[in-house]
Amino acid sequence: MDIMSQSVKKKRKKITPYIFIFPTVILLSVFLVVPIIMVIGYSMFDNVIANKNPVFVGLENFISLLADADFWNAIKNTLYFVIVSIVAHMIIGMTFAMILNTRYLHIRTKGIFRVIYALPWMFTASIIAIVWRIILNPNGVLDYVVTTLGFASGHIEWLASRALALKSVTLMNIWAGYPFFMISILAGLQVISADLYEAASLDGANSVKSFLYITIPQLKPILSSLLMLDFVWTLQQFALIWMTTGGGPVNASETIGIIIYKEAFTRFQYSRASAAAVLLLLVCTIIGIFYVRHQGAEE
Amino acid sequence: MSGKKKKSVQILVYILLALGTIWAGFPVLWMFVNSFKSNAEIFELPPRLITENFSFSAYTKIFQNSEQVRFFINSYLIAAAVVILTLAIGLMASYAFSRFKFRGKNLINTLIVSVQVVPLITLLIPYLSLIVLLKLYDTYFALILTYLVFTLPYCIIMMTGYFNMIPKDLDDAVMIDGGSRFVVLWKILVPPSLPGLVSVGMYTFMQSWNEYLFALTLTRTNDMRTVPVGINLLMGQHAYEWNQMMAMSVLGSIPVLILFLFFQNYFIAGMTAGSVKS
Numbered sequence: 001m002d003i004m005s006q007s008v009k010k011k012r013k014k015i016t017p018y019i020f021i022f023p024t025v026i027l028l029s030v031f032l033v034v035p036i037i038m039v040i041g042y043s044m045f046d047n048v049i050a051n052k053n054p055v056f057v058g059l060e061n062f063i064s065l066l067a068d069a070d071f072w073n074a075i076k077n078t079l080y081f082v083i084v085s086i087v088a089h090m091i092i093g094m095t096f097a098m099i100l101n102t103r104y105l106h107i108r109t110k111g112i113f114r115v116i117y118a119l120p121w122m123f124t125a126s127i128i129a130i131v132w133r134i135i136l137n138p139n140g141v142l143d144y145v146v147t148t149l150g151f152a153s154g155h156i157e158w159l160a161s162r163a164l165a166l167k168s169v170t171l172m173n174i175w176a177g178y179p180f181f182m183i184s185i186l187a188g189l190q191v192i193s194a195d196l197y198e199a200a201s202l203d204g205a206n207s208v209k210s211f212l213y214i215t216i217p218q219l220k221p222i223l224s225s226l227l228m229l230d231f232v233w234t235l236q237q238f239a240l241i242w243m244t245t246g247g248g249p250v251n252a253s254e255t256i257g258i259i260i261y262k263e264a265f266t267r268f269q270y271s272r273a274s275a276a277a278v279l280l281l282l283v284c285t286i287i288g289i290f291y292v293r294h295q296g297a298e299e
Numbered sequence: 300m301s302g303k304k305k306k307s308v309q310i311l312v313y314i315l316l317a318l319g320t321i322w323a324g325f326p327v328l329w330m331f332v333n334s335f336k337s338n339a340e341i342f343e344l345p346p347r348l349i350t351e352n353f354s355f356s357a358y359t360k361i362f363q364n365s366e367q368v369r370f371f372i373n374s375y376l377i378a379a380a381v382v383i384l385t386l387a388i389g390l391m392a393s394y395a396f397s398r399f400k401f402r403g404k405n406l407i408n409t410l411i412v413s414v415q416v417v418p419l420i421t422l423l424i425p426y427l428s429l430i431v432l433l434k435l436y437d438t439y440f441a442l443i444l445t446y447l448v449f450t451l452p453y454c455i456i457m458m459t460g461y462f463n464m465i466p467k468d469l470d471d472a473v474m475i476d477g478g479s480r481f482v483v484l485w486k487i488l489v490p491p492s493l494p495g496l497v498s499v500g501m502y503t504f505m506q507s508w509n510e511y512l513f514a515l516t517l518t519r520t521n522d523m524r525t526v527p528v529g530i531n532l533l534m535g536q537h538a539y540e541w542n543q544m545m546a547m548s549v550l551g552s553i554p555v556l557i558l559f560l561f562f563q564n565y566f567i568a569g570m571t572a573g574s575v576k577s
Contacts, residue, residue, distance in 0.1 A: 016480065017399035021407065024392040024451060028410050031448040032417070035425035042424060049428060096319055104312050113316060115560070117323045121570075122555045124509035126527040127548040130534070131330045134541060139342040141329065175326065184571045229415075236418040239511040243531055257420050264424050265516065277421040288416030 036281070042274035049270045061275035070251055071259065071276070078255040081170050082234045088174040089230055090223070093181025100182075101189045114186075121179035125239035132172045133159065133244055165245045165253040172240055177233075181226055188222040189215070228291045232284050256280055334358070334545035341541045357546035366521050367547065370529030374508060374551075377439055377525060381446045381507040382500050388447070389454030389499070394484050396455065397462035398470065414452040423516060430517050441517040442525070446507040454499045461492035498569030501558055505570070508555060526551040 043061055045054035065071050096117050100110050120128070135142050136158035147154045158168045192215065200210045216223075238257035241247060247254035247262065254262075256276060264273035328348075333341055337352045361367045396404070426445060427436075435441040470483045478486070489496065511527040518524055524532065530551065533544045559566050 014401070017395040017401040017404075020391040020395035020399075020480075021401075023388045024411075024455065025407060027388070027444070027448055027451065028407075028414075031426070031429070031444065032410065032414060032422075035422045035429065036417070038425035038428065039421055049424075095315065099312060099315055099319065102312055104309050105316075113320070115563075116320055118559070119323050119327050122559055123327075123548075123552055124511070124527050124555075126511055126530050127330070127551060128326075130530060130544050130548060131326050134333060134341060134545070135326060135329060137342060139344065141346045144344060144346055175322075179323075180571070183567055187567070187571060232416055232418065236420045238420055239527075243511075260420055260423070261512075270424055274424055277418075277424065280418050281421045284416050284418050288413065291416070292412070 039274050039277055039281070042271055043278045045271055047269065047271050048274070050268050054271075057271075061271050062279070065272060065275050065279075070254070073251055074254045074256050074259045077166055077253060078235065078257075080166060081173065081237070081255055082231060084170050085173045085177060085234045086227060086230050089178045089181045090227070092174070092178040093185055093226075096178070096182040097185035097189055100186055117182060118179045120175050120177075121183075123176070125176070126243055128172060128176050129240055129243035132168075132175075136168055136244075159245050160249055162249055162252040165249060169241050169244055169253050172244065173234065173237060176240065177230065181230070184222055184226055185219060188219045192218045224294065225291075228287060231287060235284065236280065330545050330548050334542060334549050336542055338540060338542045357540075357542040358550070360543055361546055361550065367529060369522060370524050370526050371550070373439070373523060374526040375554075377442050377446070378504050378507040380439070380443045381450060382503045384443065384447055385450045385454050385503045386496065386500060389451055389458055390484060390489070392451075392455045393458035393462055394480070394488065396459040397488075398467065411452040411455055414449070419449065420512060423512065426513065427516060436517065437519045437523050439523070442507075442510075442514055445513050445517065446503075446510060449510075450503040450506050453502060457495050457499050458492060461495040462488050465491055494565060494568070497562065497565045500569075501562065501566050502569035504558065505555060 042048045044056060044058055046057045046060075048054045099105075100114055100117070105113075123131075134140055137143070138155040138157055138160075142158070143152075143154065143156050146152050146156065156164070158164050196214050196218070197210055200214055205213065236257050237255065238261060241253055241255060241258055242261065245253040247258040256279075260273050260276045260280070263269045263276065332348045334357050335353050335355065336350050337354070337356075340347075340350045340352060343350075395401070396408070430436050430441045430445075435444070465488055469487045473483050473487055474480075509527060510525075514525045514528045518528070521529075521532070526547070530544055530547050533540050533547065
């Protein structure tokens with residue numbers, strides 16, 4: 001009798017964790033594992049969804065995509081967008097974090113400026129897009145400032161010219177994304193022990209040296225996760241570009257995210273869109289694995 | 300440091316402070332002041348902060364338009380539902396992760412961590428098929444389920460960390476007194492983890508309040524649109540109602556601004572936990 005109840009208890013204890021984890025597992029299976037399998041499947045069939053009986057075509061969608069000049073144009077744009085954004089996020093975030101961490105300012109002053117500098121973080125992509133559309137209008141305020149200062153002769157098409165569209169959306173993305181770096185770096189700076197700097201200055205290190213040999217190495221774990229996260233986010237940025245240039249003019253600011261969306265929802269080429277999505281997934285997975293390994297090694 | 304050098308560093312700091320303020324603050328200020336102008340004054344030259352026609356008419360127009368009010372109601376409902384469900388399901392999973400060893404734990408853990416690097420746009424096309432298949436297209440549930448998947452992993456990672464810091468002896472004491480595991484979770488584990496819970500809640504709210512791509516794709520009628528998609532509908536539907544778009548942007552940003560101002564530390568902890576490793 002006693003043994004019986006004990007084995008029942010044991011069994012129940014075995015089941016218990018599964019009861020608690022059950023909703024999570026169901027959700028992640030249906031909305032993560034299944035969709036990933038689906039999108040890989042779609043990428044290997046001839047025009048799925050639109051066509052009732054799709055035909056298996058293997059890697060043909062990938063081959064046609066990789067032979068497409070538009071696709072390579074989007075890759076080139078994406079690389080520009082991602083690299084310039086990340087570098088600018090890092091520089092601006094670092095500069096602002098250092099300012100907010102100096103001893104030259106009162107703690108309350110720092111608090112106020114921390115809020116001001118974090119402002120872009122509060123706004124969703126569609127709001128950022130519309131505000132910048134007003135600022136970057138050919139009759140808008142930035143045009144007025146640049147023209148008045150004598151740098152241009154007026155009516156600059158920031159978003160509608162081939163030469164500037166990609167640069168303008170990159171500028172917007174820089175504005176939208178640096179606060180995350182600033183706040184994270186600031187948190188990192190605040191836990192670096194003051195003793196380290198003191199010891200360095202006793203050894204005669206100037207501020208540039210202590211930045212290079214103390215600040216940067218101490219921040220390294222934060223900086224590397226910031227870079228990885230920002231890379232993955234910027235790579236898939238869609239909303240900001242879609243709502244300002246729509247990838248245009250023609251394809252001047254088309255990125256991989258825009259290509260996936262356009263192929264699927266304006267051209268109804270779901271298979272090609274899926275192939276592009278799978279390539280994006282592949283890149284992000286490789287970065288993710290690399291990142292996890294790197295983090296594991298550091299611990 | 301010599302006095303002169305100190306002075307010059309100080310001046311440099313002030314110049315950078317001013318430049319930074321213009322860079323960060325001007326677009327926000329411009330949004331705000333333009334919401335009080337008439338549509339014709341938005342692009343007048345030279346640009347002015349305040350015009351003669353200063354008025355709240357853009358705001359009153361939004362409040363009078365039931366369609367646009369609906370966008371806000373939709374956004375609030377969906378965000379609230381996602382926060383509640385994420386916390387409920389996430390707390391249960393965190394309890395299992397923190398207190399039990401079970402088969403498949405590692406696999407599930409990998410799955411949860413991997414969500415961070417899966418580009419969400421990759422999931423868009425299969426989601427559309429799935430949501431249509433489940434007959435959820437153009438419903439609240441389509442967005443609630445979708446956002447839940449995006450926010451749940453973060454909640455589980457964060458809360459498992461909190462639970463792991465609470466000694467197991469406390470659980471046993473409750474269970475010996477005849478309390479169920481849900482009582483343990485609610486009475487023992489949740490109270491000390493409250494800061495984490497608030498941070499996760501805010502992060503979750505932000506994610507669902509801001510999401511655009513899936514809201515655009517998985518809903519169709521204006522009855523189901525959320526604020527980010529709704530603002531964009533003001534563009535191109537009639538003429539461009541710039542002042543109304545600005546007013547709606549201000550209104551659409553207020554919830555997040557309030558959360559930030561009043562719960563700054565929780566907010567920051569919630570939004571940066573991915574980068575600043577504990």
